[in-house]
Amino acid sequence: MVKTSPALGQGASALRDNAMDNVMTRRMGRCNVKLFVLISSPTLAKQVVRDQDMKFANRNPTIAALAFSFGGKDIAFTPYGPEWRMLGRIFVHEMQSDANLDAFYALRRNQVKKSVGDVYGKNGTAIDVGLLAFSTVINMITSMFWGGTLEGDIEANINAQFRDAVSGLLVLWGKPNISEFFPFLACFDIQGVQRDMKIASRLIEQIFDFVFL
Incomplete structure (x- = not known):
């Protein structure tokens, strides 16, 4: 009360x-x-x-989150302390500063224009607005990640793989997992959530390795 x-x-x-x-x-x-x-x-x-x-700040990560974040080593699940504060400062300075957001403005604007063009080109046909919004956001993220290093079919293929991997991660994150309610079952991974999350995580790592290495 x-x-x-x-x-x-x-x-x-x-x-x-x-x-x-x-x-x-x-x-x-x-x-x-x-x-x-x-x-x-x-x-x-x-x-x-x-x-x-x-x-x-201290949040109990799910099994799926632990599998994706290398045991909870990220800003969302790191316990409050010096490491958490350091991650917060890096996140704000490197990703949310006005200078960085302004630097990527042209890339974001270009992706929005592409999405508007796609909608215009499908005049008279049904459009999944949710999928369109998700694809636009993912394309913005990937364009900022790749920074113009990919072009043409290679860019389209990598973007599609990344979008599918992120979609899979979101599904696994929201999937009810019996091991969360009965912790003694976690070692059996009955529903394969931990296994599938590690597979999706490795796919994203392979995409980053292909682009940046």
Whole structure:
């Protein structure tokens, strides 16, 4: 139960009511050992993942996430500490700085123009908007990765492979895994989630090796 003092006013009461309505906890798995916190409010989600990120920095990675991130060695699953802060600084400085975003503006604009052209060329036919948006984002990412080093059929082939690999990763990340609820089954990998995630990860590594090495 969340309690607030009357002296804190209506704002605190509204925050309390929001938390009570939109934060749920569930214990699942053998002997209820797994505690899940469900947040259904965009405002509270922003507090958790952005404004109060240091307090919620330690997250339990799933089996799929561990397989993809070499045992949780990335910014999403590294425990809060010096390494996590270093990764955060690198991420902000190298990927989110205004200078870097401006440098890739032309590449992003070019991919959007290509997508608009594809839609225009399919006049009168049905278009999967979700697939179009996903493909556009992936093409933006790959164009920034490759930096114009690939052209023509080679670029199209590599982009298609990368898009398929990322699609597979997203499916595996969201796939319910019985081993998450019954940890003693994890070593058996009954559903093959860990195996498939490692295969998809190796495919992405091979793509990067082909382009950059």
